[in-house]
Amino acid sequence: MRLSLILRTAARLLVPLMILFSVFLMLRGHNEAGGGFIGGLVSASAFALYAMAYGTQDARRALYADPRTLMASGVGIALVSALIPLFSGAPFFKGLWTTLPGGVKLGTPILFDIGVYLLVVGMTLVVIYELDDDGLSLFPRDNRPGTTPPSSPAA
Amino acid sequence: MGIVLAVFAGFALALVAPWITGATGRATGWLYSLVPAGITAYLSTFIAPVAAGETMRVAYAWVPGLNVDLSFYVDGLSLFFALLITGIGTLIFIYAGAYLKGHHHLGRFFAYLSMFMAAMVGLVLADNLFTFYIFFELTSFASFVLIGFNHDEAASRRAAWQALLITKAGGLALLAGFLLMEQATGTLQISAILETGEAIRDHGFYTAIVLLVLAGAFTKSAQFPFYFWLPNAMQAPTPVSAYLHSATMVKAGIYVMARFHPVLSGTDLWFWLVGGIGAFTMVLSAWLALQYTDLKGILAYTTIMALGALTMLLGLGTETALKACLVFVLVHAFYKAALFMVAGAIDHGVHERDITKLGGLRSKMPITFGAAVIACLSMAGIPLFFGFIGKEIIYEATLHLDQAALFFTGAALLANVALVASAGLLAIRPFMGPLNDLTSHAHRPDTGLWFGAAVLAVLSLGLGLAPWLLDSAILAPSLSALMGAEATPHLAIWHGFNLPLALSGVTVALGVGTYFAWTPMRQSAPFRALERWLGTGLDNGYDHAINGLLATATAQTNFLQNGYLRRYIATILGTTVAVVGYTFGHFGFEGPVLSFVGIAPYEWILSLLIVGGALATLFLSARIALVAALGISGFSIALTYLMYGAPDLAMTQFLIETLTVILFVLILAALPTLSEVASIGHRLRDGVLAVATGSMFTALMLAVLNQPFENRMGEYYMQYSYSEAQGRNIVNTILVDFRALDTLGEITVLLIAGFGIYTLLRLKRSKTSEKVEASRASEQVEQLS
Structure with missing residues (x-):
């Protein structure tokens, strides 16, 4: 598919905003509409948009981490947030909170939500990237001269 | 405490045996036999107190909330069986060390064997129904690994599976029977159950309890029609056969019937079921034994005959019958273990077990020959040997029955005639006559190979001459426990000229006749038909049953798990509609009065968009249009959420709809065209299902x-x-705090699903690239040529 100039320009502007917005949604989720799941979906949409504009090879590079690592670390972080209370003698999954100077509250449920966020991003992008790599691609291929297709992170 | 040690010493040996066997060398069997010998010695100290009427009980709380204890109980009956198991075990350990000398898995073998012995000791001493059941299952498991010891042979694996499946199925029935027994008596403690008198017999569950407990006992002790696993179990190394089939495994079922005899027996159901099946098994297997020429085959079927006789005697239930049962347990254990060891010694020396090919071995292995002759004389019930005492009491028991005396005496006579002939075959065929090509190369057996058989032969002879030695120390306490009442039995070698003696004479005469008519009889049509139907026939029936089970499972899996997502969805939705519809049909439907007043125009529009998008999917023929139609429904639903105060839900729905479109775009090219999968008939069927599901919901x-x-x-x-939860968004506090464990479960499922999708896609790609490489390679070959 030919690369669309309009889409690429728009994506360049939209993607950082969407990612920022996804983090905002996740963090405000405890009090307003939002949360880790929704934030994760917005973030995944942002990378999907980037993939549509620039191809999955570039999108993989833009993500830095392997989506599989994101999935696994998401569940790992959620589990850690559940285990932390055990060290202070509280039951498994007890939400612990502390208030920083300036009135910002931090607690293990926020850590848990970060885990959910990472899992959703990773899971969605694993499916999208792998389907696109599967020779079914409607996304653009990276055909710029001088760049060989990088080996996939799984290799 | 000592009793617990006695039970667990075998397990301890099982744990260390694989690691230390390499260092024990030639002495392995003798060294390890110290464990069963030690347990025997320890248990012997109980003989005097138990004979004086005492019982011992130790209990440790295990699962106190369910009244499950690890508890052991020593009374006459449990001591009788425990001594038999460890005593014979000592000889078997010595024998196994010699038989499997230098085997590369000797350590593993002894681990299995001592695990088996420990499980049996635990079983007979157990005083809690659950302790009992667990040891019962452990014996099944241990026999599975022992029968399948030569696991690189298909026949061994099959025999092991067969024994496991049949005895485990019986074990489950036994467990159900135990649970009902607990319902009827209110306790799990066996020694307390035995004190309850008529409680079980008067209970409504009595018939069910008897049938379930007997299912466990009959499968374990190889009664008709479950006996076919036992001859197959001869695939095990001979020491295992000697142990499993003489003293232990198969006696577990007998022990179940004996243990609960005081509270279960005495009814017509028990008398005819246990007595009848036992008698039938006894006669049938005694004659089936004569169809075989393999030493171990003959021994296996005569073992079933003995088990049938023991079962029959437990069913008859008179004092004489129970005394006969206990005596015959000893008689049979002594001669059968000895004969198996003899068969193993012959196999070890000649590598042949077919009695028509053996001969002349008396000069090559004289001590083995002597032991075999004594064991066979005991087996045949010749006077002055222990077997004679056993047979006399059996006849005495059947003759003095109040009912069906003629029937059971006839059955015993018929079975004993065949047994005499079998004894003749075992004692004479391998040893007498001239040496032939095979047997002339036989080597002299090691001490370990004849030691056990010789000890048991001495016992068979000694107890035949002085049977009263057993009276007060062994027989009286065990018989009292078996009857649930005081008993003072007496054994004597001479009862005067009476009917049992006459029957013994007739038995031996007819048996000798049968021996001489053996070859033509074996090849005659009726006997071959008998073997074909009830020997291999039942075995084949088992295969058919197993194959049928597997075929059913395959067909069911192929039907339900056919790999078509649309069929899965259709199955799930169809089932839901049927179940919910049935519930409505059964309980009636009561809905609110519907009113269409006061619906705002935008609400109408949204509703029509939702319904319209869904309906459109039935008529559209381009996939991309289908995706768009579904999107209309989905986004409209999201708007509905937004309007009715569920912003979180609405946001999620919007995002999911968006990502769904992206995913559809990615897979669109790989899907078959709609005309291939969506004919008018399909659309009609799917439409009906969809409308039905929607209406139902x-x-x-x-x-x-x-x-x-x-x-x-x-x-x-x-x-x-x-x-x-420090949050004002209730949806979010539920997700990450109140019900965070649920969320953790859900994200774990997503993680697994994600890796599943990844693996499936990678798998498909690697197959595709292999094909590409293969075609490239073939192109190159073409270019070269």
Whole structure:
């Protein structure tokens, strides 16, 4: 598919905003509409948009981490947030909170939500990237001269 | 404490045997036999107190909430069996060390063997129904690994599976019987159950208890029609056969019947079921034994004959019959273990077990020959040997029955005639006559190979000459426990000229006749038909049953798990409609009165968009249009959420709809064209199903909403969301705090699903690239040529 100039320009502007917005949604989720799941979906949409504009090879590079690592670390972080209370003698999954100077509250449920966020991003992008790599691609291929297709992170 | 040690010493040996066997060398069997010998010595110290009427009990709380104890109970009966198991075990350990000398898995073998012995000791000493059941299952498991010891042979594996499946199935029935027994008596403690007298017999569950307990006993002790696993179990190394089939494994079922005899026996059901099946098994297997020429085959079927006789005697239940049962347990254990060891010694020396090919071995292995002759004379019930005492009491028991005396005496006579002939075959065929090509190369057996058989032969002879030695120390306490009443049995070698003696004479005469008519009889049509139907026939029936089970499972899996996503969805939705519809049909439908007043125009529009998008999918023929139509429904639903105060849900729905479109775009090219999968018939069927599902859920929602609304949970979350979970968004506090464990479960499922999708796609790609490489390679070959 030919690369669309309009889409690429728009994506360049939209993607950082969407990612920022996804983090905002996740963090405000405890009090307003939002949360880790929704934030994760917005973030995944942002990378999907980037993939549509620039191809999955570039999108993989833009993500830095392997989506599989994101999935696994998401569940790992959620589990850690559940285990932390055990060290202070509280039951498994007890939400612990502390208030920083300036009135910002931090607690293990926020850590848990970060885990959910990472899992959703990773899971969605694993499916999208792998389907696109599967020779079914409607996304653009990276055909710029001088760049060989990088080996996939799984290799 | 000592009893617990006695039970667990075998398990301890099982744990260390694989690691230390390499260092023990030639002495392995003798060294390890110290464990069963030690347990025997320890248990012997109980003989005097138990004979004086005492019983011992130790109990440790195991699962106190369910009254499950690890408890052991020593009375006459359990001591009788425990001594038999460890005593014979000592000889078997010595024998196994010699038989499997230098085997590369000797350590593993002894681990299995001592695990088996420990399980049996635990079983007979157990005093809690669950302790009993667990040891019962352990014996099944241990025999599985022992029968399958030569696991690189298909026949061994099959025999092991067969024994495991049949005895485990019986074990499950036994467990159910135990649970009912607990219902009937209110206790799990066996020694307490035995004190309850008529409680079980008077209970409504009595018939069920008897049938279930007997299912466990009959499968374990190889009664008709379950006996076919036992001859197959001869695939095990001979020491295992000697142990499993003489003293232990198969006696576990006998022990079950004996243990609960005081509270289960005495009814017509017990008498005819146990006595009848036992008698039938006894006669049938005694004659089936004569169809075989393999030493171990003959021994296996005569073992079933002995088990049938023991079962029959437990069914008859008179004092004489129970005395006969106990005596015959000893008689049979002594001669059968000895004969198996003899068979193993012959196999070890000649590598042949077919009696028509053996001969002349008396000069090559004289001590083995002597032991075999004594064991066979005991087996045949010749006077002055222990077997004679056993046979006399059996005849005495059947003759003095109040009912069906003629029937059971006839059965015993018929079975004993065949047994005499079998004894003749075993004692004479391998040893007498001239040496032939095979047997002339036989080597002299090691001490370990004849030692056990010789000891048992001495016992068979000694107890035949002085049977009264058993009276007060062994027989009286065990018989009292078996009857649940005081008993003072007496054994004597001479009872005067009476009917049992006459029957013994007739038995031997007919048996000798049968021996000489053996070859033509074996090849005659009726006997071959008998073997074909009830020997290999039942075995083949088992194969058919197993194959049928597997075929059913395959067909069912192929039907339900056919790999077509659309069929899965159709199955799930169809089942839901049927189940919910049935519920409505059964309980009636009660919905609110529907009113269409006061619906705003935008609400109409949204509803029509939702319905219209869904309906359009039935008629559209381009996939991309289908995706768009579904999107219309989905986004409209999201708007509905937004309007009715569920912003989180609405946001999620919007995002999911968006990502769904992207995913559809990615897979669109790989899907078959719609005309291939969606004919008019398909669309009609799917449309009917979809409309039915939608209507059913609408009805369900209306019915639910018609109920009074209970909002306690909602109020709880409203109240505590901020004070406990520090958040004002209740949906989010539920997800990450109140019900965070659920969320953790869900994201774990997503993780697994993600890796599953990844693996499936990678798998497909690697197959595709292999094909590409293969075609490239073939192109190159073409270019070269």
